[in-house]
């Protein structure tokens with residue numbers, strides 16, 4: 511009903527707008543005086559956590575993409591190899607699972623059957639299991655050794671938005687907790703990252719204010735047939751998520767690629783007028799990566815692509831080559847995905863709206879897939 515949507519035109523619009531709170535509520539109570547303590551992780555004991563030698567993250571859809579983002583952070587902070595696998599692929603092969611393997615499942619609903627079966631499988635093979643879940647008391651957390659709940663609040667729209675940013679937040683808290691018990695980062699280094707995380711809700715509120723530019727863009731592009739998304743480093747999973755949102759909501763053929771793969775195939779898709787979203791890494795963090803992505807933009811622009819750049823505010827290098835620039839606030843590199851994904855969510859939602867589609871209930875999809 512209209513009152514449940516709190517004055518918004520759709521649950522999705524409401525949930526997109528709730529993302530600053532989703533992050534803030536997921537952090538709440540887990541940071542004290544610049545130190546992280548996720549009480550739920552005491553279920554393992556610090557010694558067992560410190561002894562973990564490998565992590566496998568599993569999930570489906572948007573949850574799996576949150577896992578790819580977290581891989582970059584957990585490996586950097588905790589120095590443990592992390593692989594990310596789709597739940598349904600993990601289960602039907604013979605993955606290497608030892609008792610020093612931690613399997614982290616990510617699921618908004620906590621009921622996705624493929625993920626549930628993969629968690630049971632991992633547990634039977636002797637892995638420790640941790641669930642990242644948004645639904646209190648759901649089946650997946652009950653089947654896991656420990657759970658870190660995301661506090662995004664109920665997500666009703668089929669396409670996941672606020673759960674994604676909350677999942678990344680929870681996984682970052684986990685990664686920093688792990689870095690503390692393993693002493694792979696100093697207390698000062700951890701405090702710097704936590705401070706960055708605590709600043710994200712306000713930056714998300716800033717990104718939400720660019721909604722109008724994106725709305726216009728989506729309306730101009732309402733007859734677009736195909737859209738490409740390019741990203742690099744943590745921008746790569748953001749590209750995958752941007753493409754997924756567009757498929758789910760606007761029924762447009764969309765693909766996300768790692769920008770470095772461009773010359774290995776995707777560049778053949780570029781023809782005059784082809785819209786390409788490019789998630790540009792900050793030049794402040796890696797001049798090299800930034801330059802490589804700007805050069806990708808030039809290559810595809812020369813072949814007629816229409817570039818929509820998601821770039822850090824003040825990044826002047828992209829301006830001459832981009833048809834549109836959507837600015838995001840300055841953030842440390844690992845935190846950029848939480849901000850950069852928002853314009854892509856809004857774009858998909860607005861394009862679907864421009865096409866007259868139901869953004870909360872896209873055709874053929876279910877909020878939670880409880881069958882295999």
Ligand code: G6P
Nearest residue numbers: 570571572573617618619622670
């Ligand atoms: C469905 C939904 C997606 C979601 C995926 C995983 O496909 O439409 O939005 O990302 O399931 O759901 P989960 O509840 O496990 O996070």
